[in-house]
Amino acid sequence: MNTVRPLFLALSALLSLALITLPAQAETLGMENRMAGSPSPYLRLHQDDPVLWQAWEDATLELARENDRLMFVSVGYFSCHWCHVMQRESFKNEDIAARINAGFVPVKVDRELDAALDARLMNFVQVTRGYGGWPLNVILTPDGYPLVGIVYMPPDEFDGFMERVHAHWMSDKDNLREITRQAALELAQLERARQAPVQGINVDELLDRFINASRGLADKMSGGFGNQSKFPQAAQLLALLEARQLRDEPWLDEFLTVTLDTIASQGLRDHLGGGFYRYTEDPGWQVPHFEKMLYDNALLAEVYLRAAEVFGREDYRRVALDTVHFMIQGMATGRGDYVASLSAVDDQDVEGGYYLWSPEEVRGIIGDEAWRVVQPAWGFDTTPILEHGHLPIIARSAAQVAELLGMEQDRVEALLEQARSQLMEARASRVLPVDDKVVVAWNGLTLSALAAAAPHDRRAAEAGAALHARMISAMWRDGGLPRALDAAGAPVGEGELEDYAFVARGLADWAAFTGDEKVWSQASLVAERAWQLFHNDDGWRPSRQPVLPGAPRLVHLEDTPLPSTSASLKRTTDRILGQVGHQALRERAAQAPSSLTRNLVETPFVHASQILYLHGLEGVDSGPSGTN
16 A cells, blocks of 8 residues: 555565564663553463563653663453463563563553554554454554554564564664654545545445445355454444345345354354354354453344344344343353453363363263263264364254154253253363453443343343443443453543443443433433543544544544444434433534545445444435535
8 A cells, every 4th residue: 555655665674684683681671560460360461471561651651762662562352362372482481571671662451451552553553464463563663653563473483573673673763763653644644534525425325335345245155244254243233134124135134144043053152151252263153262252242142132123033032131141140240240251261271171072071961861962962973173172052953853863852952951051060160261350331332232131031131220330330430431440340541432432322221221311311421421532523532542643533433343432422322312401412412524434435344333323314415415
């Protein structure tokens, strides 16, 4: 891309320089590893690394500036498998650590606590590399401009890369400073250009573009999008469930039901304990990465509840309620709120070890009669595709097993439920690490899921009431939200746009369920504060202050694994104003343009939530200008 060509030239130079050894005894600036006192369980995992990790804070940035030293910023999260691999291979390596400490200010970041920083760094790496992922490792100049970024690297390759970067910096600082400043400016200009209003398109055409983009990415055989790793992409599924009410697209119903049936029956879902894993490595939904994220489960519960209404499918409602029950049983803190995630690896560092079984183990637990049923029902009659054992899936329905074995279906169902209960009891003795911080935004999404489930389930209603009470007593304090609560319930960091947007959404959903005017008022206060903190005439910013130099405000924010925060807040605000006479909020919301912009036209798939919101607005110009 011409817009970032200077940076590509810098990258080329960095990767082609001859290796110059960095002396390990260079000055470490009096740094000490500062991870021990962190509220983040992920960061505390790095407290014994020989790398002298610093926190992402003003004092660290000042340390880098005063000493004219590059920052090595490594971003990860608790349930990230490859983050743990890189820690073990590189960050625990005394020689590699010594060279990092000697040449850089090393900074460790939990992406779940610094989501806005993570998003900016990820954008940089994706633009300059063409891909992204975690661990996300970016080297910044002392002024805070991104220079070069990588994801996981094997230790020898990583060590050489770091030495080349340092050598190039030491020999060409002034030039690299200018390159990084110019690249940041050009990248910001590119982002702003993509936010410009477009002419000659209307919201109906924009909706058609989203549907066509979805059709182009749809895997019509296995469901989901793309033909490699499969993420559920809940925001797009929710948008398509809404879009099918607006368009007669015969392929869409079949695609959605294939997708929902496959996600519910194959390897993305935990068929014993409930809940969904984050993604699968394969396009057939067979081989999961085993981390369970709170936001995935909250959003997928909503997806299946909505699909149950749209398609009249009671089995979808059962999947949704099963997911809600998993969150209540497996992710609740006991204080009314919910932890961030469950690890992909068990206490023996085996990925998926908590969820996998050998046939001998299962047969010994459940007995021969149940084993005869479980084998064909849960896929134990095939060769396992995972290294450490079988992952139970729904290989055959109870009716199919009954026909296969010549048994009564009721007996098959009883034996399967008995086996599930026995295996869950056995699994309870295993150890699964938990990221016990409470991310405020994700708890907002969870309140929405509980509100959607509450009309159908008493446990969901009780859990929703407890979470609402916790939200008001521990999260919404003095007119603001923190980013998270630590394991003791103390607030951590400043709330970001997603925290305010999804808490306001959750409160509005809970108010709609309860009919409580007081909750509508609470939602209005959170929404108004979000508009005050994160929006002005130039658009949205995901955090209160720019996390990196030159980051522009944006008119429309993308869907990520989470729905667009700007679209969510706008939709929630409209709902609130239909219930509460809040003039200040009304005036704030009126400032936000509903223009159709270039990025919506060029990348409709990742703007699904925004497009569906705009399509539902009265007053969005459907004429040739495409603006209002």
